[in-house]
Every structure is written in structure tokens, then in C-alpha cells.
Amino acid sequence: MDELAFSRALEALWKLLNEASQYLMTREPWKVVKEEGPSERLSRILWNGLESVRIVATGLLPFMPRVAPQVLAAIGVTDVPASWSALEWGATPNGAELPEPKPIFPRIDKKEYLGAAPAPAPKAARSASPVEEKALIAIDKFFETELKVGTVLTAERVPKSEKLIKLQVDLAEETPRQIVAGIGLAYQPEELVGKQVAVVANLQPAKLMGIESQGMVLAASIDGKPVLLHPDKAVPAGTQVK
The missing domain is CATH 2.40.50.140 (Nucleic acid-binding proteins)
Structure with a gap:
């Protein structure tokens, strides 16, 4: 950021987000909770995922000033970070209670968004004979x-x-x-x-x-x-x- 290399900053954030996604896919917390129930291993997996999301959302504040705070609020961060020290690993508290999840990008109802589709225009009646559609010449x-x-x-x-x-x-x-x-x-x-x-x-x-x-x-x-x-x-x- 100090070098104003915004594209490289975004690349680093997307890389972290992708690695966090791969981490969750390989650890499979949905299987862990079925096999072990609430456990220390499950807690560690979920905490690592939340911490990755927190850092990515914090880094996105200058780029997505409306959406990034919503992401932070969804994981319990209500105070918008004001310094780059918030990008350091480990700031998410253990045992923090998360708010009721709400969709950040709600699904759009196509009919409501576009309005009722106009009724199709009535088709013109076809002539009984194709020959009658063109004028005959002598x-x-x-x-x-x-x-x-x-x-x-x-x-x-x-x-x-x-x-x-x-x-x-x-x-x-x-x-x-x-x-x-x-x-x-x-x-x-x-x-x-x-x-x-x-x-x-x-x-x-x-x-x-x-x-x-x-x-x-x-x-x-x-x-x-x-x-x-x-x-x-x-x-x-x-x-x-x-």
C-alpha cells in the first residue's frame, strides 16, 4: 500500500482468500462436527477461517468501503479498523459469539427487479395465400x-x-x-x-x-x-x- 501498488495488494488479498478456502475444503469442518461434535480441532479450524476472512475484509476497506464493513460485522468486528496493524494475524478473540448471519449480497428477485414482463404484441394474421402478400406484375x-x-x-x-x-x-x-x-x-x-x-x-x-x-x-x-x-x-x- 505504501508503494501505491493497489493491484498487487488486491492480488495478495485474493491469494489469502483462496488459500483459506482451500484450507477449509481440506479440513472439512462439516465432517468434523458430525464425527466429534464441538471440539478443540473444530474450534481451531473455524477460528483460522474467520481470521482469514477478517484480514481480507480489513484489507478491502479502501477498495470496498461499503461491503467490507458488512463482512467484518458478520464475523463480530463492529469497530472498523483504523490502522494497518489490524492486518496482523491473531486479532480475532477466541470464543467470540457471532451475530445472526445476514446475506451480504442478497439474491435478487428477477421479476421484482425487472418488473412484470410486458405482454407480447399480438401477431399479425397471416394471409391465407403467400402469393397475395406480394403484388403481381403484368x-x-x-x-x-x-x-x-x-x-x-x-x-x-x-x-x-x-x-x-x-x-x-x-x-x-x-x-x-x-x-x-x-x-x-x-x-x-x-x-x-x-x-x-x-x-x-x-x-x-x-x-x-x-x-x-x-x-x-x-x-x-x-x-x-x-x-x-x-x-x-x-x-x-x-x-x-x-
């Missing part, structure tokens, strides 16, 4: 989306991204389309080269991590992992999907 609306089959010419990972792969896709146009796809957790770039994929070809360009994407490849999602859609046999690049 066939003309569907045909506004231009779907084509493309052939992947090159594929490489986008730096600093685990999911994104940059593709060059042949759609039978003057130049290949650059498409950034979030399929990097399910596919390696080298296995995509030569693969045919379904592409939404009339999306407005968008930038992903600073790279322009000129379309979107279609994929099913199985447990959050993409599975690319492709024709079951090779077709010319740019073939329209209807």
Missing part, C-alpha cells in the same frame, strides 16, 4: 427486364473484398461487359472462366468498391450462398432469356 412489366446468356471471359477478385469478383462477360456486343458479382465466397475466379451465366443486361451501371458494374449475374441463394444460374447446354453468347 407480363409486359416482366419483359422490361432484359435477360441474356453471357460467357465469362475473365474473372479476378476485387482487392480488399472476400465476396466480390470482377467478371468480363461476352454478351455478343462490341466489347465485353464488366460485371462485379458478390459470389466470391462460393466460387474461385478460375472456375468461372468459360462458364455461361444469366445476366440482367439493362441495369443502370453502378459502382461497387469503386469499380463500375454494367449488369448483374443471376444466382439462386441456398443457405445464404449463391448458386449461379446457367443453361443446361451451351448456347451462343447474347442469347435472350425469355
Whole structure:
């Protein structure tokens, strides 16, 4: 304490408390009282345990000024020690009568502490048909989306991204389309080269991590992992999907 090494002081107190706990576990006073009843050996075991608790509680006074006095009072020490001499071994009197024990950290009633739990909100009634939950679109609306089959010419990972792969896709146009796809957790770039994929070809360009994407490849999602859609046999690049 004189060196203001508070952490080392606490370590010493916890060490003493742990050793006292081990002492009681090995001496087993609960067995001694059954075998011998009140005896000198039982008295010595209990006194050593109480003296250890007294020293630890005294040392904790600067750290736990509210709790430590309660611990001392529980073992019959009503006057709070005012000097470090109280840390010397042997101050607990023999034969002292202990007060009625009271819990220092009483168990908290969860319901009383948190209050009555709010009643669960009523669940919204489900629609009889899942189809009715989403608006249906006319066939003309569907045909506004231009779907084509493309052939992947090159594929490489986008730096600093685990999911994104940059593709060059042949759609039978003057130049290949650059498409950034979030399929990097399910596919390696080298296995995509030569693969045919379904592409939404009339999306407005968008930038992903600073790279322009000129379309979107279609994929099913199985447990959050993409599975690319492709024709079951090779077709010319740019073939329209209807």
C-alpha cells in the first residue's frame, strides 16, 4: 500500500482468500462436527477461517468501503479498523459469539427487479395465400427486364473484398461487359472462366468498391450462398432469356 501498488495488494488479498478456502475444503469442518461434535480441532479450524476472512475484509476497506464493513460485522468486528496493524494475524478473540448471519449480497428477485414482463404484441394474421402478400406484375412489366446468356471471359477478385469478383462477360456486343458479382465466397475466379451465366443486361451501371458494374449475374441463394444460374447446354453468347 505504501508503494501505491493497489493491484498487487488486491492480488495478495485474493491469494489469502483462496488459500483459506482451500484450507477449509481440506479440513472439512462439516465432517468434523458430525464425527466429534464441538471440539478443540473444530474450534481451531473455524477460528483460522474467520481470521482469514477478517484480514481480507480489513484489507478491502479502501477498495470496498461499503461491503467490507458488512463482512467484518458478520464475523463480530463492529469497530472498523483504523490502522494497518489490524492486518496482523491473531486479532480475532477466541470464543467470540457471532451475530445472526445476514446475506451480504442478497439474491435478487428477477421479476421484482425487472418488473412484470410486458405482454407480447399480438401477431399479425397471416394471409391465407403467400402469393397475395406480394403484388403481381403484368407480363409486359416482366419483359422490361432484359435477360441474356453471357460467357465469362475473365474473372479476378476485387482487392480488399472476400465476396466480390470482377467478371468480363461476352454478351455478343462490341466489347465485353464488366460485371462485379458478390459470389466470391462460393466460387474461385478460375472456375468461372468459360462458364455461361444469366445476366440482367439493362441495369443502370453502378459502382461497387469503386469499380463500375454494367449488369448483374443471376444466382439462386441456398443457405445464404449463391448458386449461379446457367443453361443446361451451351448456347451462343447474347442469347435472350425469355
